[in-house]
Amino acid sequence: MLERINETTEFLRSAGITDPDAGIILGTGLGGLTAKINNRTEIDYKDIPNFPVATVEGHEGKLIYGEFGRKKIVAMKGRFHYYEGYGSEMMALPVRVLKYLGIKSLFLSNAAGGVNPAFEIGDIMIITDHINLLPNPLIGRNDDRIGPRFPDMGEAYDKYLVNKALLIAQEHNIKVHKGVYLATSGPTFETPSEYRYFRIIGADAVGMSTAPEVIIARQMNLACFAVSIITDLGVEGKIGYTTHDSVIKEAAKAEERMTTIMTDLIASL
Numbered sequence: 001m002l003e004r005i006n007e008t009t010e011f012l013r014s015a016g017i018t019d020p021d022a023g024i025i026l027g028t029g030l031g032g033l034t035a036k037i038n039n040r041t042e043i044d045y046k047d048i049p050n051f052p053v054a055t056v057e058g059h060e061g062k063l064i065y066g067e068f069g070r071k072k073i074v075a076m077k078g079r080f081h082y083y084e085g086y087g088s089e090m091m092a093l094p095v096r097v098l099k100y101l102g103i104k105s106l107f108l109s110n111a112a113g114g115v116n117p118a119f120e121i122g123d124i125m126i127i128t129d130h131i132n133l134l135p136n137p138l139i140g141r142n143d144d145r146i147g148p149r150f151p152d153m154g155e156a157y158d159k160y161l162v163n164k165a166l167l168i169a170q171e172h173n174i175k176v177h178k179g180v181y182l183a184t185s186g187p188t189f190e191t192p193s194e195y196r197y198f199r200i201i202g203a204d205a206v207g208m209s210t211a212p213e214v215i216i217a218r219q220m221n222l223a224c225f226a227v228s229i230i231t232d233l234g235v236e237g238k239i240g241y242t243t244h245d246s247v248i249k250e251a252a253k254a255e256e257r258m259t260t261i262m263t264d265l266i267a268s269l
């Protein structure tokens with residue numbers, strides 16, 4: 001694993017991706033943030049050795065490096081999901097490569113279904129914790145050079161960044177919630193009973209990503225910050241007909257607000 005991480009990291013360094021301050025992984029329909037990256041270098045995943053190729057529509061499959069405010073960032077436009085059939089190592093590699101490139105913190109976004117009855121479609125939820133119902137991506141042989149066998153998850157989402165983001169949202173008059181993100185495999189959206197169950201066990205929103213990436217990042221001690229865009233509701237009486245297109249459409253509407261929060265937050269690092 002480490003050999004492949006080093007090979008990919010070296011390839012990206014020689015392509016000009018040097019000393020990024022932060023990494024960003026963007027979810028469904030939220031790739032537009034990358035338009036604000038200046039002096040950019042773009043590399044297709046298919047041209048990066050050892051990288052998986054994203055298969056989902058709305059996920060372009062590009063690594064974009066450049067200046068974002070006063071910081072240098074490397075953004076993954078398009079991510080890898082368990083439901084696409086990738087094994088743990090494939091899921092882990094891109095996040096590990098970002099760490100080996102030198103990022104200190106990781107920012108993530110996703111589209112999610114709201115199961116908290118106070119949520120509305122289009123709301124932004126700042127993730128304070130997660131419940132991972134996907135297989136743990138660290139299952140398998142552990143390489144202690146990458147991180148410990150048994151990583152602590154007591155503060156998976158960085159409290160300082162959460163509090164800073166709440167202040168930024170307030171300054172810009174952007175409504176945000178805080179909440180717990182539950183990761184499930186998909187690719188089906190939930191039945192009404194599954195949504196109810198997820199609410200009962202402590203979730204505020206449910207989606208098909210993010211938690212595995214955060215687990216991989218936390219094993220390497222990266223500070224993580226993540227937001228969900230609520231694109232549909234899993235609340236009794238409010239459950240609509242959900243499609244990938246409806247998720248993309250609703251996510252796009254919240255993109256500008258999310259970008260504002262991410263931009264100021266990264267600038268404040």
Ligand code: HPA
Nearest residue numbers: 111112113189206207208
């Ligand atoms: N469930 C799971 N994943 C999702 C949802 C949902 O309701 N909405 C967007 N991603």
